[in-house]
Amino acid sequence: MGEKVLLQNRRRDRPATLDEYRDSGGYQALATVLKGVEPRELIQMVLDSGLRGRGGAGFPAGRKWSFLRQEAPHPRYIIPNTDEMEPGTFKDRVLVGCDPHQIIEGTILAGYANQAERAVIFIRPSYELEAKVFEREFSLLREEGLLGENILGSKFDFEITLHRSAGRYICGEASAQVKAIQGERPRPDKEGHMTESGLWGQPTIVNNVETLACVPHIVRNGGEWFKNLAATPEGAGTKLYGVSGMVERPDCYELPIGTPLREIIFEHAGGMKAGRRFKACLTGGASTKLLPEKHLDVRMDFEALAKIGHRLGTAAVVVFDENACLVSACLNLLTFFTRESCGWCTPCREGLPYMRHLLRSIELGEADEDCIPRLKEMTEMMDHSYCAFAPGAAAPVKGLLEYFEDEVREHLVRGCCPYKGV
Amino acid sequence: MLPQKLKKKLQKVIRAADYSREKAVDVMYAVQRHYGYLSDEGLAESAALLGMSELELEELATFYDFIYRSPVGKFVLHVCDGVVCWMCHEQWSCTGEEESIVTYLCARLGVEVGETTDDGLFTVLPSACIGFCEFAPAMLVNGRAYGPLTPEYLDEILDQLRKEHDELAVDR
Numbered sequence: 001m002g003e004k005v006l007l008q009n010r011r012r013d014r015p016a017t018l019d020e021y022r023d024s025g026g027y028q029a030l031a032t033v034l035k036g037v038e039p040r041e042l043i044q045m046v047l048d049s050g051l052r053g054r055g056g057a058g059f060p061a062g063r064k065w066s067f068l069r070q071e072a073p074h075p076r077y078i079i080p081n082t083d084e085m086e087p088g089t090f091k092d093r094v095l096v097g098c099d100p101h102q103i104i105e106g107t108i109l110a111g112y113a114n115q116a117e118r119a120v121i122f123i124r125p126s127y128e129l130e131a132k133v134f135e136r137e138f139s140l141l142r143e144e145g146l147l148g149e150n151i152l153g154s155k156f157d158f159e160i161t162l163h164r165s166a167g168r169y170i171c172g173e174a175s176a177q178v179k180a181i182q183g184e185r186p187r188p189d190k191e192g193h194m195t196e197s198g199l200w201g202q203p204t205i206v207n208n209v210e211t212l213a214c215v216p217h218i219v220r221n222g223g224e225w226f227k228n229l230a231a232t233p234e235g236a237g238t239k240l241y242g243v244s245g246m247v248e249r250p251d252c253y254e255l256p257i258g259t260p261l262r263e264i265i266f267e268h269a270g271g272m273k274a275g276r277r278f279k280a281c282l283t284g285g286a287s288t289k290l291l292p293e294k295h296l297d298v299r300m301d302f303e304a305l306a307k308i309g310h311r312l313g314t315a316a317v318v319v320f321d322e323n324a325c326l327v328s329a330c331l332n333l334l335t336f337f338t339r340e341s342c343g344w345c346t347p348c349r350e351g352l353p354y355m356r357h358l359l360r361s362i363e364l365g366e367a368d369e370d371c372i373p374r375l376k377e378m379t380e381m382m383d384h385s386y387c388a389f390a391p392g393a394a395a396p397v398k399g400l401l402e403y404f405e406d407e408v409r410e411h412l413v414r415g416c417c418p419y420k421g422v
Numbered sequence: 423m424l425p426q427k428l429k430k431k432l433q434k435v436i437r438a439a440d441y442s443r444e445k446a447v448d449v450m451y452a453v454q455r456h457y458g459y460l461s462d463e464g465l466a467e468s469a470a471l472l473g474m475s476e477l478e479l480e481e482l483a484t485f486y487d488f489i490y491r492s493p494v495g496k497f498v499l500h501v502c503d504g505v506v507c508w509m510c511h512e513q514w515s516c517t518g519e520e521e522s523i524v525t526y527l528c529a530r531l532g533v534e535v536g537e538t539t540d541d542g543l544f545t546v547l548p549s550a551c552i553g554f555c556e557f558a559p560a561m562l563v564n565g566r567a568y569g570p571l572t573p574e575y576l577d578e579i580l581d582q583l584r585k586e587h588d589e590l591a592v593d594r
Contacts, residue, residue, distance in 0.1 A: 087504040087551035125488045126500075126552040128565040166447050167487030169550060183443030183472070185481045200441065244506045244555035251556050286505060286551075316555070318506055332508045336550060 003229060005238050006213050007254040010098040015133050018140055021101035027146060029219035030105050033112060034154040037219075040070075042113040046215060049223035050236030055081055055172075055208030056284065056313050057388075058302045061215075065205060067195040068114050072203040076116035079181070079199065079206040080107050082123040082130070083165060083172040086285035087336060089316040091240035092209050094252040096130040099213075100137050104160065106212030108151065109219065111158045114205055119160040121209075122177050125167050134162055169340035173387060174206040176342070187342040188387035210240055232258035235301045243269040245319035246276050258301035265296070265319060276321035280404070284313020286333050287392025290326060290399030311395070325419035326407055330400050331359040337393035345386035351378055352393055359397070362408060365415035372408060376401050424467050428456060432471050442472050446482055450489050459490040487549060495538040495545040497583050499527060500562040504551025507559035510570065523559055523571055524548055530580065543587060544580070 009016035009024055021027070033042055047062030068076070080103060084092040096103060107119045123131045138160060141147040149157045163181050170176045176186040178199050198204020214237055218226045227236045239257040241264050244250040248270030255264065261283065265271065272278055280290045283300065288311045291298075298304055302312050320329060334356040343349045358375045361367035375397065382394035400408065410418045424432075432449055436442045449472055453464040460468070460483055469479040483489045490498070501507075501523050511522060524535060527546045531539050538545045552567065554560040560569030568579055 084553055085550065088506050088555055089551075090553045090555050093553050124553070125565075126554070126562050126567065163444070164447060164451065165486075166451070166489050167550070168485060180447075181444060182441070183446035183474070183482065185485050242555065244558060245509055250558070282505075318509075318555070320509060324509055329505060329509065332503070332505050336504065340550060 002231075002238065002256045002259075004254055005217050005229065006095060006102065006210065006240060007098055007252075010094075015097055016099045016101065018101060018137065018144070021099060025220055026101050026216070027105055029216040030108055030112075030146070031152055033109060033219060034152050034156055039113050039115055042109065042219070045218060045223055046113070049214075049218045049226040051211065051214050051218065051226065052236070052302060053208055054210035054214075054239070054314075056086065056287070058312060061207065061211050064195075064207070065110070065113055067193065068203050068205065069195070072196070074115075074202075075118060076114055076203040077199040077205070078107055078110045078114065078116050078119040079174075079177060079204060080110075080119060080121045080209050080212055081172065081174070081177065081206055082121055082127065082209050083177065084127075084314075085124055085167075085169045085172050086287060086314045086316065087333070088244055088282060088318040089242055089285045089314040090244075091242045091252050091314065091316070093127055093130060094242070095210055095213060095240060096127070096133060100130075100133050102213045102216055103209045104134075104137065104141065104147075106209075106215040107160060108147070108158055109215045110205060110207060110212055112156055114203075116203075116205070117158065119158070120181055120199070121160060121162045122165060122171070122181065123162060124165050124171075128164075131162055131164060138162075168342075169336075170342045170389065173389070177206060178204065187344045188389070190386065229256055230258050230301070231256035231260075232299055232301055232304065234258075234303050235299075239300070239315055241268075241300065242314070242316040243319065244316070245281070246273050246321040246324070247271065247319050248273055258299040258304065260296075261291075261298050261300050261317070262296040264300060264317060269317075269319075272319070272321060276323070278319065279322045279324060280320045280326060280399070282313075282316070282318040282396065284311055285316040285318070286336065287311075287388075287395050288313040288399075289395045290320075290330075290403065292399075292403040323419065325363070325417055326400055326404050327359060327363050327411055328417065328419070330397050331356065331363050333396050334359055334393065337389070341389065341393075345390075347381055347385040348387075348390035348393070351381055351385075351390065354378060355394070355397060362411050363417055365411050365417065367412060369412065371412075372401070372405070423463070424453065424456060428452065429467075429471070436471060443474065446472055446474065446479065447486070447489075450479070450483060450486075454490060458496075459493045461493075465491075492536075493538060494547075495543050496587060497544050497563050499544060499546045500549040500552060501527065501546060502550075502552045502554070502558070502560050502562070503548040504555070504558075506551070506555040510558040523561070523576070526573055527576060530576070543584065 051061045052058045175189040180186040235258040253268045338352040379394040382390040454460045469476045554567045557569030
């Protein structure tokens with residue numbers, strides 16, 4: 001089953017305590033680094049490990065850090081992204097709930113590597129219990145000299161605070177998140193680069209919390225060890241796969257990155273619910289393409305999925321069975337995206353409601369043949385939007401049209417949804 | 423009007439921040455807790471505390487799902503309408519013809535979506551995926567998640583919340 005790294009201290013009833021985390025080697029990486037590892041060396045370690053961002057885009061973490069210029073101004077900020085609003089995704093909640101300290105240690109290490117002064121953990125409202133866990137542990141860490149001034153007797157000072165969000169999907173996007181923290185109406189802002197001008201106009205690094213949680217383990221065990229955790233030569237590390245939908249054991253599973261999708265669903269998640277048959281799944285949350293049965297043997301890693309035209313996204317595997325109407329599923333997803341669009345750019349603001357309208361007419365059997373090419377054209381139009389939101393919103397519909405056009409057509413032929421009343 | 427004690431507390435929170443606007447959401451949450459929702463009066467008081475114009479704060483208040491600009495019940499039932507909860511609901515339907523958790527709750531409580539029960543206890547609000555997909559179908563009530571939901575479990579939860587409220591009332 002492979003080595004457990006991020007979830008090694010998982011218990012179902014409560015998060016691991018500071019002592020439990022320490023017993024498993026916690027805060028050793030921080031002690032080692034503060035005793036004499038240069039920030040640049042730490043960045044090199046993360047670069048060498050091949051760690052790629054776990055929030056959805058998969059950008060190499062070490063490269064992101066290396067963009068921050070050494071002579072860049074202070075203060076600098078780290079934003080551990082715990083917004084996790086991608087439908088179907090719950091891995092970060094599980095991660096905070098089982099071992100919050102590895103996220104905190106990873107955050108302090110990120111702070112040191114980038115010579116930052118402060119981190120602002122951005123957390124969604126439905127994770128209020130996890131927000132309280134963080135706050136409780138912060139005060140404990142201050143007493144223990146692991147947070148605040150002169151951490152572990154070194155010259156390094158670092159503070160972590162928490163920003164409670166009040167909901168809305170777009171806040172997960174790094175530049176929108178910065179605006180949210182600044183008390184501005186959140187929308188993506190692509191002028192300039194985060195590492196030059198992020199939070200309050202200062203150099204800023206936004207990392208997903210699973211990404212940060214990997215860092216202490218990389219420092220302790222080395223980049224080679226981290227690479228070897230993967231199931232494929234090109235991958236690195238383990239990955240948290242959140243499996244939900246029509247499976248026997250929906251849960252978050254830590255497995256070598258690159259584990260085949262079939263193994264994740266049919267072994268770890270216990271296969272389909274009794275009497276159900278697999279029809280399709282999303283591979284990385286709502287912003288990824290529906291994937292049909294013929295691709296079940298794909299390895300769940302960035303490269304392997306890209307090769308067949310799919311994305312790892314948040315690695316949230318949402319499994320649909322043969323009774324699920326995929327037109328209806330896409331209608332649900334587009335309803336979500338239409339509602340959550342920040343409205344800043346035209347393709348997203350106007351295009352998504354139109355796509356939803358087309359899907360609804362298909363679902364109700366009221367559409368004509370023309371609507372299929374029109375829907376297809378719209379999915380391509382979404383690539384012209386300002387940020388990655390609209391292309392993500394179009395992704396499941398792309399999968400629907402690519403693999404399940406017969407099912408779409410059946411709606412038109414019958415003049416109603418063939419799955420109604422099943 | 424906000425009680426002096428709360429006002430002082432919020433002023434302290436704002437002063438401790440590097441930039442006062444950073445606390446906009448926290449202040450709105452606190453004022454909302456006091457009034458039960460972010461009333462016009464509460465919005466004006468929050469804006470004054472933060473040194474923002476009412477319009478600037480309104481721009482934020484209306485953006486966020488968990489800031490309520492209209493009165494809501496003591497318990498806001500945020501029913502997840504994400505794709506996993508939609509799928510895991512046995513008699514699901516996207517066009518709303520068949521029973522869903524939302525229609526079940528509304529019928530049980532005698533309200534429409536967004537309305538509050540006469541006793542002031544419950545408001546039903548469909549919400550974006552709440553991130554409890556392994557417990558689908560799920561809902562979030564005042565920061566607590568419940569799932570997997572069945573009609574029986576929903577009845578149980580409503581009873582339990584009513585009881586909680588009564589016990590709190592007795593304590594007071």
